[in-house]
Amino acid sequence: MHNILYSNNSSYYSMIARLVLAEKAVAYELHNIDIHIKMEQFSPEFVSIQPKMTVPVLVCDGVNLADSHQILLFANKHFSGPDLCPAEDEAAILKSLDLHYAFSIEDLTMGKALRKSPIAGFALGCGLKRAARRCQELMRTHTEFKSACENKLKLEDERQRLILSKENNYAQVLAQAIKLCDSLEVELSQHEFAASKHYSLADVVWTVFLARLVMIGFESFIAERKHLNAYWQKMTQRKSYPEANLCTKMPLKFLLKVMFALLFKK
Template sequence: MSEASETGGAKPRLYHAPPSYYSMIARLALAEGGVPYERVFVDIHFRLSQEQPDYVRLNPNMTVPTLVLADRVLDQSRDIAEYAFGVNEATVGAEAKAWLDLHYALPIEELTFGLFLARSRLARIMVPKVLARVHRHLLKHAAETPDLAAVYRARAEVFAKRLRIFDPAAAGPLAERRRAQAIDILERMERALSDGRATLTPPAYGVADTILTVFLARVAFVGLGAEISGRPALERYWRAMQARPSFAVADIWTRAHILRMLKGILFDRA
């Protein structure tokens, strides 16, 4: 993980991983909110940089994104998105809050990996091995870093739970449950947008549009793009969201870019 300049008075620093779902939410929100920031690449796949003690002290959840501000650290994509738009839980508005609550009720990793496991025999072999490897690393960090031992053990328990959730024998039912949940969100979006509105919470583009745009990108990424194109109002909205300059600036992934991901890992930069 390459370290950028310290914050004191400088631009906020965003620790992120390009293909990470929640990193994309943060990047898109910051782009739409016009917030200048400095990007710091975190290799969450090979070097497992999110487990290094310096990063753990910033974000004990060992997740991305993390936004370091002059006066605080935000380690949840929802908080970062609300910060970028200058709103918070109390001021975001009832309609936008309902969309955010609906979105964050879906465990997006269970949609992504549930479908991946259900479709791929190789994934059913490799995913449990990768999860077990991370679990071992976390326990090793706990033994080697006494002041963070409790944090590492708590995170290890998260991965022990994931090993149970992503049991290959249960991949089919898991994928179907999360697919149904995702399609319910798409259907709700279709109904809302069918009155011709340009954004989810008129009159202007807002935080709900940012988060649901990334959700649509993930729907396309996991091979469910037909569920968007089969809904005319949603398809119109999706095309409009992709045409916004922020979509390219924020580097929103609608498909895997293996070579780009490897380049980022090898050269340790976004």
């Protein structure tokens, strides 16, 4: 099989795709899509692969999988390597995946950034407007993407309202994140891994969730829970962890570059 993964280094859902492919030891060609500075998700080439204009996308012998949840299930089913969703644990694993995907990691990440500094808030606002401008430009120059662009613009609009409104749902999202850590702690007190006694697809998503908590400064949510802390240490020692290049830090240089682009580039 010839596999191409369109991914972005710090993108949460791209990390899920990279981690499951690393666990399954799948070889692939990596195409980095710069979604922050160059905003390559709005390039006509990429939109013809992914009309939702998001990463990750896995292309396997011409089949496009344009969502991390789909990639998890597809990778487990179609590639050799360990079965990460065995029949006897399937119900618990799928339930754990549903719990994970019901949570808005974007609201948590953005909400935290907005509270960290007013400059971050201003830059985010500029970024959202810049994304909308790129999308409108694409719609003008490539009418074949009209309906994809209209859908994306609706989402961008929704993002602007939710993220920038004073009454955004941060307190609620933060409480949900803590509740997820509590329920993981309970699960991990009962079995070695997140959904069963074996490593599974659930561990792929929860490892990325914990990596994101670290990235946005919530390592204490992990450290203060005994089982969760031991689990996180164990996950970071797996062979797949460095292979998937999980991002737990935003280098200052990169943040400044993104900030500059959002504030000053067209």
